[in-house]
Amino acid sequence: MMRSARYALTLTLAAGSVAGASVCAAAQSTATTADAIYINGKVLTVDAGNRTAEAVAVRDGRIQAVGRKGEIEALAGPGTRVVDLQGKTMIPGFVDAHSHFLSTGAAAAFSVDLSSAPVGNVKSIDEIVARLKRKAESTPKGEWILGNGYDDTLVAEKRHPTRADLDRASTDHPIFIRHVSGHFAVANSKALELAQLTRNTPNPQGGEFRRDAAGELNGVLEETTALAPVAARIPALSREQNLEAIRKATEIYTAKGVTTAQDGAFGNPKLLPMLQDAAAQGQLQVRLVVWPTAPVAKALIDGKAEFHSPDPQLLRIGATKIFSDGSIQGYTGYLSEPYHVHAPGKDDSYRGYPTMPRDQLAALVLEQHKAGRQIAIHGNGDAAIDDILFAFSEAQKAFPRPDARHVIVHSQTARDDQLDKMKALGVIPSFFVLHTYYWGDRHRDVFLGPQRAMRISPLESALKRDVRFTIHTDTPVVPMDPLRLMWSAVNRISSSGKVIGAAERITATQALRAVTIDSAWQSFEENSRGSIEPGKLADFAILSASPLDDPARIKDIQVFETIVGGKTLYSR
Incomplete structure (x- = not known):
């Protein structure tokens, strides 16, 4: 420069x-x-x-x-x-294009860290059990034990923990631990009992209650709809606990230079008054853009929920968040071609699945688009991105809106033809380019294979088409660190030191814009x-x-x- x-x-x-x-x-x-x-x-x-x-x-x-x-x-x-x-160098404060602010603070304050390298140091399921057991020993009987960040591909056993594993930590406490992707969780027997889940419970749409060879639930919950029955039984955080989560998240984000944060899947309208009060009383100090999930957004549109920000520059409602598929590293990302190494228990034709049928997604998008809402849809697999682009296109045909700035969150395996459609529709891909560091080796060797892995987060291909994009961390999936995020976009080096797609590298100046002015533009805040x-x-x-x-x-x-x-x- x-x-x-x-x-x-x-x-x-x-x-x-x-x-x-x-x-x-x-x-x-x-x-x-x-x-x-x-x-x-x-x-x-x-x-x-x-x-x-x-x-x-x-x-x-x-x-x-x-x-x-x-x-x-x-x-x-x-x-x-x-x-x-x-x-020293002064830059604009980093503008977070996608993460989960409150969840990050709550996980840091109230959950057991179960992360493996390079984030943490958990190496086996036995270590996961030992950490949960230590927490149980200092927790009153009957209270929930929560864990966060385990990765089945990075423990020695190369599998998810099961209810039997978690029962070794405690049968007196309900235990619920989340996968690093956020798309899986594991519950122990006590937690499944409280959620009234049994072998006779059918799988929900867009999710699965995994079972053992005898047909019994093994405790692994796949995708949001399967997590929901157990998560609903976890007591809500108190007002003071939520304020502690805000304080903790603020510490984490500001220590990395973030001045505008995002809560990228806000699903509890009852927390809106708490956020408003926190902003009014000076307890929320970092700027926050809240992305309500579709049910919360509909409640706001219909007047069944209210939101009145004391300072829109500090706190405001952003895009409606919708999910179209899951996680590629969890084998639930929806691909147009099968996974490179087939998923355990699946045949060679398995390519993941959508969260909902295409027509249902299109109807949901149309409802929000017609109401004038900006929409951000989670899409990792290219088949999911096809569905998302179809939904955006149909909505614009029915109710044309210039400069809607709809977003495809992650856009992990976007093809060139899809980038062309994004350009034509004015859609913003927000790339989770840190995948090249945290999961690049496994995308190449396990999930996608060499050819597709080299194209994950195709930043340079987007630039060639003049598609304006952002990049993000998806914290707490990986740590909030915009400088490492920039480094990944510029270098595309995996945790083992291998280059993952040199042709998709961008310059440092382009990466800086992606985490500042372009992220502000994504949220209509560029002025x-x-x-x-x-x-x-x-x-x-x-x-x-x-x-x-x-x-x-x-x-x-x-x-x-x-x-x-x-x-x-x-x-x-």
């Missing part, structure tokens, strides 16, 4: 960022001193020209000016706080955040080095400070 030869001080407010701003008002701001100025650093503005500046002035929680050091210093008065960046320009919110991350200087070392850069609305929320 090159700095323009003449990057003059700009005091004119960004177009549309402040309602009613006039040239006169902008001119008057030259006589107004800044609350804070940041000097002696490298400022990556991520504006339309990808320009680099020397300093930034902030006033009233917004960016007042961007330019050269001397020009910005002229805005300082007796009460101005002068921040010496000491050569208020995502770049460092006058009039926008003063949301910044201060880094130890520029992510544009050495693509191989982006993941090693440290976040020194995270600033939201001019206020420091994290300092290293």
Whole structure:
């Protein structure tokens, strides 16, 4: 990224960022001193020209000016706080394109960590049992034990734990542990009993209660509809526990430079008042975009649920979230061709399955689209993406809407013809490109095979078609780490050090835009955040080095400070 030869001080407010701003008002701001100025650093503005500046002035929680050091210093008065960046790099705060904010905080605060490498160190089912047993020993009899993040492909046994395994940890406590993908869980006998699930319980649509050779439930619950009966029995978090989840999630996100977070599948309308109160009382400090699931969105549309944000710049409702398939690494992603190595218990023709039939998906999309809602649909397998594009296309035919900005979340195995359709429909693929690091080797060797694995998250193919996209972490599926996310998009290196699809790499500048201004644009927020320009919110991350200087070392850069609305929320 090159700095323009003449990057003059700009005091004119960004177009549309402040309602009613006039040239006169902008001119008057030259006589107004800044609350804070940041000097002696490298400022990556991520504006339309990808320009680099020397300093930034902030006033009233917004960016007042961007330019050269001397020009910005002229805005300082007796009460101005002068921040010496000491050569560090300032970028726009990271804008989260897709994750699960509340679940991340709740998992960190209240669940047993069962992650394997490279996230954790669990190596076997016996270790999972031992961790749950230790938790049970310190938990009153009858209370739930929750676990999070186990991976059947990374434990020595190469299988899911079963109810019998979890019963070894405790039969006095109901136990429920979630798979790293979020699409599976395992329940012990006590939890299955409370949920009234027996061998005679039929499988739900779009899910499965797995069984042993004798036909008994083995405790493995496949996909959301199968998890739901057990999850519904888990006591809801108290108000104070939810506030603790918010505090914990805020710590996790801001420590990584995130200033706008997302709750990407908000399914409980009863929690909306809690979020509103948390925002009004200053307990929610990071900006949050809530994606309601389709039932919650319908309740809001029909007036059966209410939401009144005290500050839409801090908390607001975003796209309606729908699921079209499951997880490729869980063998529930819906592919057009069979899995490379067939799933246990399935034949060679098995290719996963959709969450719902195509016509049902199309009807659900039409309902939300007609109501004027933005829609974000989870789709990993290319057959699922076919269904999603069909649904979006039919909705637009029935009720044309320019700039709807519908999203396909993950878009893991998108084909070139599907990218062409996304371009034609104005659909945004949000790529989970961290798959190249966390699951790349297994996609190549087990799930997809070499040819399809090299094309997962086809970023460069999207760029060639001028398809604007975002990239995301899907936290808590993998840790919140936008710099590692950028590194994955630029390098596409697996956890074993192998390159997964060199042809789909993008540049560091393109990756930076994908986690800032493009993610803001995905949520219709490009006029208020995502770049460092006058009039926008003063949301910044201060880094130890520029992510544009050495693509191989982006993941090693440290976040020194995270600033939201001019206020420091994290300092290293």
